[in-house]
Amino acid sequence: MKRREFLxxxxxxAGGGMAVLVVGNKIPWxxxxxxxxxxxxxxxxxxxxxDIMKEMGTHNAENDARCYFWTYRSVVPxxxxxxxxxxxxxxxxxxxxxxxxxxxxEPHAFYIPGMVDSGPILPTQTWTASFIxxxxxxxxxxxxxxxxxxxxxxLHGALIVRPDAPALGHNFTPYDNPxxxxxxxxDSFGTEVYPGLKWEEGDPxxxxxxxxxxxxxxxxxxxxxxxxxxxxxxxxxxxxxxFMDKFLKGPFKVNNSSISNDPSYGPQYFTINGQSGFxxxxxxxxxxxxxxxxxxxxxxxNAGLWTHSMHMHANHFYITSIxxxxxxxxxxxxxxxxxxMDAIDYTVPFMRIPDVPNLRGIxxxxxxxxxxxxxxxxxxxEEFEVYLPGSGEEIAQDINGSSIDLKQRQxxxxxxxxxxxxxxxxxxxGNYNTGMIAGMYIVGDRNMPGSMDxxxxxxxxxxxxxxxxxxxxxxxAPPIGGQHAVP
Ligand SMILES: [Cu+2]
Numbered sequence: 001m002k003r004r005e006f007l008x009x010x011x012x013x014a015g016g017g018m019a020v021l022v023v024g025n026k027i028p029w030x031x032x033x034x035x036x037x038x039x040x041x042x043x044x045x046x047x048x049x050x051d052i053m054k055e056m057g058t059h060n061a062e063n064d065a066r067c068y069f070w071t072y073r074s075v076v077p078x079x080x081x082x083x084x085x086x087x088x089x090x091x092x093x094x095x096x097x098x099x100x101x102x103x104x105x106e107p108h109a110f111y112i113p114g115m116v117d118s119g120p121i122l123p124t125q126t127w128t129a130s131f132i133x134x135x136x137x138x139x140x141x142x143x144x145x146x147x148x149x150x151x152x153x154x155l156h157g158a159l160i161v162r163p164d165a166p167a168l169g170h171n172f173t174p175y176d177n178p179x180x181x182x183x184x185x186x187d188s189f190g191t192e193v194y195p196g197l198k199w200e201e202g203d204p205x206x207x208x209x210x211x212x213x214x215x216x217x218x219x220x221x222x223x224x225x226x227x228x229x230x231x232x233x234x235x236x237x238x239x240x241x242x243f244m245d246k247f248l249k250g251p252f253k254v255n256n257s258s259i260s261n262d263p264s265y266g267p268q269y270f271t272i273n274g275q276s277g278f279x280x281x282x283x284x285x286x287x288x289x290x291x292x293x294x295x296x297x298x299x300x301x302n303a304g305l306w307t308h309s310m311h312m313h314a315n316h317f318y319i320t321s322i323x324x325x326x327x328x329x330x331x332x333x334x335x336x337x338x339x340x341m342d343a344i345d346y347t348v349p350f351m352r353i354p355d356v357p358n359l360r361g362i363x364x365x366x367x368x369x370x371x372x373x374x375x376x377x378x379x380x381x382e383e384f385e386v387y388l389p390g391s392g393e394e395i396a397q398d399i400n401g402s403s404i405d406l407k408q409r410q411x412x413x414x415x416x417x418x419x420x421x422x423x424x425x426x427x428x429x430g431n432y433n434t435g436m437i438a439g440m441y442i443v444g445d446r447n448m449p450g451s452m453d454x455x456x457x458x459x460x461x462x463x464x465x466x467x468x469x470x471x472x473x474x475x476x477a478p479p480i481g482g483q484h485a486v487p
């Protein structure tokens with residue numbers, strides 16, 4: 001593609017919201033659920049394969065941090081182009097009608113292993129099909145041509161399929177055939193083992209959605225290499241072996257200035273759902289924000305070529321699914337390795353933080369010990385009133401020149417989720433905590449009288465409202481094939 005054509009898409013960077021398309025009418029709960037930023041109910045998917053120049057989180061007047069991508073873009077509804085493509089949510093057994101038009105100048109495809117395979121869609125052509133969402137869980141949809149080049153260039157997104165019913169006499173799991181141990185874990189939610197709500201259980205009175213889930217779609221991007229692919233003559237394909245060599249074996253640069261003078265072919269941006277650093281860590285579409293007693297499932301899909309190991313502080317979690325197979329032995333861990341193209345589920349119990357000193361055990365709804373000041377160690381009433389930086393210590397200016405106090409309250413309780421593959425903790429050579437990082441917020445405790453909501457300052461409350469929904473949602477969809485009533 002000619003650069004002047006794709007430059008017109010500059011500005012696709014969005015501050016964290018994910019486009020979500022809900023197919024069919026069986027899962028109205030998802031409209032208020034975590035991970036559904038700008039959700040819309042649709043009866044069919046209408047995608048165009050096109051390209052963008054995306055402004056990354058570190059783009060500003062001094063630092064031209066932009067990257068060229070190929071994207072699946074929803075045109076009905078009309079969403080801005082973004083990498084990754086929209087999240088597609090369906091119920092198992094539903095039929096999904098899809099059309100994909102190729103606006104680029106080499107063949108592309110739409111592929112979900114075991115579900116649908118478009119084969120090559122030639123330039124300017126449109127492929128239409130129907131497929132059945134035949135397996136519950138999180139799946140990657142992607143372009144499998146010239147592998148891995150087309151997928152790495154940004155042609156990927158997530159399909160999340162939810163079971164339509166739990167096993168008889170059991171709680172819901174995210175899977176069709178959970179192993180006995182995975183079923184046990186989900187059956188333990190809402191019991192004395194993990195007091196609070198079942199996974200599928202919401203509570204409108206306390207602003208808690210059912211089926212709490214987050215998606216971590218991992219990817220890595222190289223502005224130099226991706227620009228080279230985008231600059232090829234019409235119809236020419238980039239050699240995938242050369243692509244892999246340059247991407248995976250390029251040397252890392254030691255600092256920002258050497259990157260701008262002589263950019264590496266290696267990845268410079270490490271993203272979760274297209275976001276990095278603050279924009280992923282503080283995004284409720286990435287970072288689980290839930291109460292003790294409100295378990296959350298995190299679907300991890302690695303669309304890239306690198307290995308990542310997301311280490312979650314605050315709670316250990318269960319690995320409940322590995323590459324489409326419910327885990328026969330879901331041990332309790334705090335970090336787990338996700339290879340290229342892996343699909344891994346973290347099931348997070350949202351128990352009390354394990355390092356709170358209780359009379360018995362860890363993480364249990366137990367009697368907390370007292371601090372030196374004679375206050376209970378839990379709820380963390382002393383930390384709730386701590387600000388880092390403190391009030392008046394760090395003042396910034398907004399774009400209108402007004403002063404902003406950067407004080408940050410240590411409530412709700414905020415913990416990091418970072419990748420142990422350390423190069424990913426940078427973005428374009430920046431310092432730690434600008435790359436592939438998520439988090440975990442404990443925003444209250446259902447099991448502690450008087451602590452349903454921990455104290456929240458206004459900025460956090462705004463983000464939290466977006467995800468846990470004080471606002472109205474879109475209308476429910478008609479049956480598949482039917483039409484929306486005119487509002
Ligand atoms: Cu760690």
